[in-house]
Amino acid sequence: RKEVEQDPGPFNVPEGATVAFNCTYSNSASQSFFWYRQDCRKEPKLLMSVYSSGNEDGRFTAQLNRASQYISLLIRDSKLSDSATYLCSRDQGGKLIFGQGTELSVKP
Amino acid sequence: DAGITQSPRYKITETGRQVTLMCHQTWSHSYMFWYRQDLGHGLRLIYYSAAADITDKGEVPDGYVVSRSKTENFPLTLESATRSQTSVYFCASRAGGRYNEQFFGPGTRLTVL
Numbered sequence: 468r469k470e471v472e473q474d475p476g477p478f479n480v481p482e483g484a485t486v487a488f489n490c491t492y493s494n495s496a497s498q499s500f501f502w503y504r505q506d507c508r509k510e511p512k513l514l515m516s517v518y519s520s521g522n523e524d525g526r527f528t529a530q531l532n533r534a535s536q537y538i539s540l541l542i543r544d545s546k547l548s549d550s551a552t553y554l555c556s557r558d559q560g561g562k563l564i565f566g567q568g569t570e571l572s573v574k575p
Numbered sequence: 576d577a578g579i580t581q582s583p584r585y586k587i588t589e590t591g592r593q594v595t596l597m598c599h600q601t602w603s604h605s606y607m608f609w610y611r612q613d614l615g616h617g618l619r620l621i622y623y624s625a626a627a628d629i630t631d632k633g634e635v636p637d638g639y640v641v642s643r644s645k646t647e648n649f650p651l652t653l654e655s656a657t658r659s660q661t662s663v664y665f666c667a668s669r670a671g672g673r674y675n676e677q678f679f680g681p682g683t684r685l686t687v688l
Contacts, residue, residue, distance in 0.1 A: 499674050508663055510679035518674055561606055563677050567617035
């Protein structure tokens with residue numbers, strides 16, 4: 468089993484839709500998790516940090532389920548500009564382990 | 576300018592040549608990382624460093640060498656470039672502590688002919 472697994476997608480959704488991505492991880496000792504956004508193979512940029520049960524920032528909500536070892540990212544009211552690849556990661560001894568990313572395409 | 580920078584941004588080289596990719600950060604972050612990103616593989620960790628003069632292998636270290644004599648610099652050297660090392664290389668840095676965020680440089684696109 469990969470250390471961090473994501474559904475690669477692509478997720479194709481219309482503008483205004485709500486979309487959710489899941490990310491499962493294999494190491495229960497991880498204390499912190501991060502969602503990154505990456506556009507067209509530019510550098511990943513931090514979207515949200517998740518330390519406890521979850522975090523919310525505007526249209527974005529991240530939830531952490533330690534019992535089932537997954538984190539999710541919910542995007543409400545999708546915008547065209549949300550089209551990107553979303554990477555989840557977990558902390559492991561100072562370094563971050565990344566999933567392969569989930570591609571999102573928001574259509575007009 | 577503050578932040579993390581990489582040079583060169585684009586590089587074309589030939590098989591067998593030595594290539595060094597530079598990474599510089601101005602935050603005095605203790606951790607620095609090198610990743611490569613290829614289609615179908617996501618971000619793969621090559622090497623990382625927890626502090627000056629401390630480096631460790633990541634997932635795909637073969638064919639690469641790193642050094643970290645100063646906290647702010649973390650060069651990555653391909654000793655004898657191969658076509659399979661054609662990739663986008665990202666450097667990143669992070670302050671110590673599990674809750675700290677990691678920041679990426681803009682990347683270097685390397686093509687080995």
